[in-house]
Amino acid sequence: MRNEFEKKDKVASVRLTEEEHIEFTEAAQKERLTLGGYLRECARHRNTSLEPCLLVHIQNVMNAAIELIRKYEPQNTKTAEKLEKEMKELWNKLN
């Protein structure tokens, strides 16, 4: 979703096979998007396989790992810092 007030007044139609139409419609429904919205998102982010929901998931795993390091190896600050840095680089790849 780009902007809720943004006008989408241009139309582009696309020809699909019956199978593609079913496949894309189902994929869009899974992500709670319209078919058009789904195709727009795919086109916009075709150069990256990363998605925010995936990064959020990885971030949560990383947070748990960092918490364990701080709890059981408080002297090992370098590993926690390294994980933070790696995660930062991953987030940068999103845009």
Added chain:
Amino acid sequence: MEQTELTVTICGKDGYISRDDKIVPGFDRTVSYGCYGLSESPDNTVQQVTCVQRYFGIEEPLEMIHLIVDYGDSVKDDETASAYSGLCAEYFSRNYQIYHCTHQDMQSLRYHAHLLINPISYFDGKIFNTSSQNMNRFCEYLSGLFRISVRLL
């Protein structure tokens, strides 16, 4: 007079939360904090929020939404307060990055939680706003969860 209900307040952007200081302005003591989809490091938090917003085409960064849930007299100890805050955050974490922090007011000894929410959903880019409909839904969730009346201030 005893307060036997929870209250939810929508705050402006001036609500700053210190993560490192144990005592924060206003005589609050930091009890605990946690985050979902965000790093604990404040510098990275900003980047992660901005990345999600940009991914969904928001070029001008949107402010985080800041809510305060005051537990009134319903909470008496650190553990319960922290657990309550985790449950408050869980409501938003299914769709939004969130940072939550539990404080105790050192004058009244009452507990409250700060919730900082990225208004852009990491799931589908939808914008969350603090409309009365959305906030009443959140209050209903809290009310059902804690079996206590919840008021929106």
